Amino acid sequence: MAKKSKIFVLDTSVLLHDFNAITNFVRNDVAIPITVLEELDKFKVGNDTKNFCAREVIRFIDKLSGKAGSLMDWIPLGRGKGKFKVVLEHTPDGLDAEKIYAEGKNDHKIINAALCLKLSEQKEVVMVTKDINLRIKAKALGITAEDYETGKVDDVQLDKSSLVTIDNVESDLIRELFQKGKMEENGVLGAQKYANGYYILNNGKSSALAYYNPLSDEIERVEKGFTYGIKPKNAEQAFAINALLNPEIKLVVLQGVAGTGKTLLALASALEQHKRYQQIILARPLVPLSNKDIGFLPGDANDKISPYMEPLWDNLKFIKNQFGENERKHRAIVEMQEEGKILITPLAFIRGRSLSNIIFIIDEAQNLTPHEVKTIITRAGEGTKIIFTGDVRQIDTPYLDEHSNGLAYLIDKVKGQKLFAHIKLEKGERSELANLANELL
Numbered sequence: 546m547a548k549k550s551k552i553f554v555l556d557t558s559v560l561l562h563d564f565n566a567i568t569n570f571v572r573n574d575v576a577i578p579i580t581v582l583e584e585l586d587k588f589k590v591g592n593d594t595k596n597f598c599a600r601e602v603i604r605f606i607d608k609l610s611g612k613a614g615s616l617m618d619w620i621p622l623g624r625g626k627g628k629f630k631v632v633l634e635h636t637p638d639g640l641d642a643e644k645i646y647a648e649g650k651n652d653h654k655i656i657n658a659a660l661c662l663k664l665s666e667q668k669e670v671v672m673v674t675k676d677i678n679l680r681i682k683a684k685a686l687g688i689t690a691e692d693y694e695t696g697k698v699d700d701v702q703l704d705k706s707s708l709v710t711i712d713n714v715e716s717d718l719i720r721e722l723f724q725k726g727k728m729e730e731n732g733v734l735g736a737q738k739y740a741n742g743y744y745i746l747n748n749g750k751s752s753a754l755a756y757y758n759p760l761s762d763e764i765e766r767v768e769k770g771f772t773y774g775i776k777p778k779n780a781e782q783a784f785a786i787n788a789l790l791n792p793e794i795k796l797v798v799l800q801g802v803a804g805t806g807k808t809l810l811a812l813a814s815a816l817e818q819h820k821r822y823q824q825i826i827l828a829r830p831l832v833p834l835s836n837k838d839i840g841f842l843p844g845d846a847n848d849k850i851s852p853y854m855e856p857l858w859d860n861l862k863f864i865k866n867q868f869g870e871n872e873r874k875h876r877a878i879v880e881m882q883e884e885g886k887i888l889i890t891p892l893a894f895i896r897g898r899s900l901s902n903i904i905f906i907i908d909e910a911q912n913l914t915p916h917e918v919k920t921i922i923t924r925a926g927e928g929t930k931i932i933f934t935g936d937v938r939q940i941d942t943p944y945l946d947e948h949s950n951g952l953a954y955l956i957d958k959v960k961g962q963k964l965f966a967h968i969k970l971e972k973g974e975r976s977e978l979a980n981l982a983n984e985l986l
Contacts, residue, residue: 556581634654828890
């Protein structure tokens with residue numbers, strides 16, 4: 546028996562998250578409250594991703610209106626899809642969200658639009674929003690409400706460790722790996738073989754850290770060596786440095802909780818390769834305190850962004866402090882800073898730049914949307930390496946969660962590709978106190 550189609554009412558947060566959302570509900574109908582169009586109008590100007598999404602949605606709706614003439618009537622979205630309309634604002638009979646909650650608030654007008662559809666249409670009405678509180682308010686008034694599920698990643702992928710232990714490996718093979726530095730794969734990894742995979746080969750008496758090279762179909766030994774004054778403290782950190790220094794791997798994700806060394810390892814590895822790239826760019830998305838725009842902060846642009854960039858400068862200072870002021874590597878960092886070959890900046894400040902022959906580190910990438918991550922990667926030119934670092938469970942933006950953020954989406958979609966490596970850093974190395982907080986608080 547075929548499922549009955551539904552009417553999905555989308556709010557602004559969904560459209561700013563995915564500008565293609567209107568077409569992603571298969572044969573179901575999609576409605577947009579007129580209040581959402583008003584909010585999109587406020588977002589249409591600017592260079593941020595949400596501004597781009599707002600413009601794309603407005604253009605799409607404009608094309609639909611050109612085909613039908615009136616957006617108040619249901620307009621077919623195309624073959625295999627449902628219909629679309631804009632719902633005008635009016636007070637529903639019975640329940641009125643503005644009287645129950647508060648008047649003049651757009652969220653309550655959107656709820657009223659859904660209530661009107663529920664009364665006038667013969668189909669089930671479902672509100673779709675990234676706003677958790679709006680979902681709760683809608684459910685309290687009897688409206689089915691849910692999150693936007695497209696692009697979400699399940700817990701299995703998020704919790705899966707990138708470190709694989711292969712037991713019962715013959716001693717001769719481990720000895721060969723130590724002596725020659727590499728060996729033929731020849732089924733050693735079995736079903737666990739995957740491109741740019743990292744392994745602990747073990748037989749109970751000896752073990753080795755190893756990397757599978759998909760280009761040569763060989764297993765290579767991974768060593769714990771210093772990288773620009775930083776030595777890996779565990780196997781995952783050694784694997785991370787191996788991936789970061791490998792010129793054949795163009796896209797790296799370092800996933801892990803605070804204190805696992807993600808940003809430090811990425812920056813140290815970038816400095817180790819500074820002669821290979823024209824510039825090192827270390828960037829992070831701005832997530833203003835209390836969801837306020839940085840414009841409310843005092844001072845000029847540099848003063849406003851300085852608090853957000855301080856953790857990145859701290860990592861650079863830590864690496865510099867591994868060397869004396871007269872040592873070559875310390876002087877090299879100072880020279881790169883003076884010549885602009887090291888750039889620490891908010892992600893928004895480099896939007897639109899050409900990303901050729903650079904090593905580009907994006908910190909706190911879990912605060913990006915899937916579309917923002919895609920935009921960054923699609924701008925990569927020849928000779929560029931991109932590194933994303935972050936913790937998928939530490940989200941600072943209101944409309945993303947551990948399943949829908951750009952970092953989780955990237956890990957899920959690109960796994961197994963020859964240009965990609967994913968290392969999950971599980972052991973905190975900042976301090977015993979930091980480890981205690983991560984485990985118990």
